[in-house]
Amino acid sequence: MTAPQWFFAYFAGMITLLSVVMITRRNPVHGVLWMLVLFVHIAGLYLFLNAEFLAAIQIIVYAGAILVLFLFVIMLLNLKKELTVRKVQKHWVLGAAIGVIFALFVVTVVAGITVLPPLGEYSIEAIRSEGSIMTLGKVMYTKYLLPFEIASLVLLVAIVGAVVLAKKRI
Template identity: 40%
Template sequence: MEITNIWYFLSALTLLSALMVVFAKNPIHSVLYLVFTFFCISGHYVLLNAQFLMAVNIIVYAGAIMVLFLFVIMMLDLRKNMPESKSSLVKLAGSVVAGTLLVILVAAFHKNTLPAPTADNTANFTSQTGMVENLGKVLYSEYLLPFELVSILFFVAMVGAVLLGKREAGERNF
């Protein structure tokens, strides 16, 4: 199977599953379609020779974030939030916003046409394009200062979260 055929198949599958996320009546089914969408996007990463991004996408999005979505859905009272309880004004406003977004997207895609990937376009990639080794080299050479600043920022945020958590629990001896 040629790479463009795989790309078109994955793109169609991704769009179909993304539409099913929106149109599914059951929120659990929407979450499952979203997980399938993430797996299709991971397939696109494999076609781009970015295996690290594929693994991170599956671990972070399809794994961790979907578990959080499922916990939120389990906590909701789904009987109170049925679509029949929405007023006509809310439905009209949603339709107007969706139609405006559709017109903007069609105008943007009409103005800019993107070429589909072909074997000639993908021949430029080396076998090490999306590998972790190259990412580490760039991250620890060109972007070392921003990387270290972000790590300090995360550390300060973690210490602040611990202090706020202790203060709320009534333990102020930190």
């Protein structure tokens, strides 16, 4: 194996291991903290794939905002009682079996995937000559301008909806 492959192997192994650790924690706070480590590793994988902007967003939005939101909600709920009871559902064997079958199916289907030409115009040299963020910004504000505006609407709905749902009396 070459150096990039070892690098990928480290990140892939850690991501798989950390996801297993995350979904098996009894205490949700521990789960959130393991997820933080997991997200940092995913950001490392993004850097490896020449997606610097997304690596930064992964850390800032996921690790910085969403996980803190999770921690806040766990703090608001009183979970002392939850820690002493069974952590899996009654039919958990069935659920796990569905997941394993799904994994076998998808892995066998996608194992032989290769990229066929024609390739796009954003080769590594093209991105490097302009900078990763500038390239992404140019695409996002020209070709994907309408989805970008719709994303802002989605976030607005989320802000209003979260307030309306969590408020006691409107």
